[in-house]
Amino acid sequence: MQQINIKSDKAYRMANELSRLTGESVTQAITTAIEERLEKIRAQTRSRREGIAERLLALGTRSVALPILDPRAPDEILYDENGLPKNPMADR
Template identity: 45%
Template sequence: MPLNIKDAEAHALARELAEATGESLTRAVKVSIAERLARVRHLRPRLADRLDRIALDCASLPVLDPRTPEEILGYDESGLPR
């Protein structure tokens, strides 16, 4: 699948890298993208880890209302409004 980059600076940087490494333009771009993607993936926390952290933060909050959830919602033990 072709990749068409319409940015003169991006082309110049890719050509400079290819010349400096002795790689083809395609190889230089491919390796650069793969290396950056690996760094970004490493830095970005996984969704499950972020959700775990949120759950721990919520669990550590103090209870400020002594009422039961049912009392707060206003339903009796049968599930009917009080």
């Protein structure tokens, strides 16, 4: 079993207070507090990821709906006659 050495008077006091208020051992009180905090942060992370995925899907939907303004194939736009990437400044 590994140990944690708490070097903060404030953390030590709070852990003992939580233990007294809950009737749990200090170890159990700290373990429960950490579990609850981890679950909260994991839920926030999942929510953020879902929000990012939704925004990316919406962006894709909007992009597909845009009209095609350049009739060239993507390869013609990106590469020169030698198959090398075109210099975007050369077309100006």
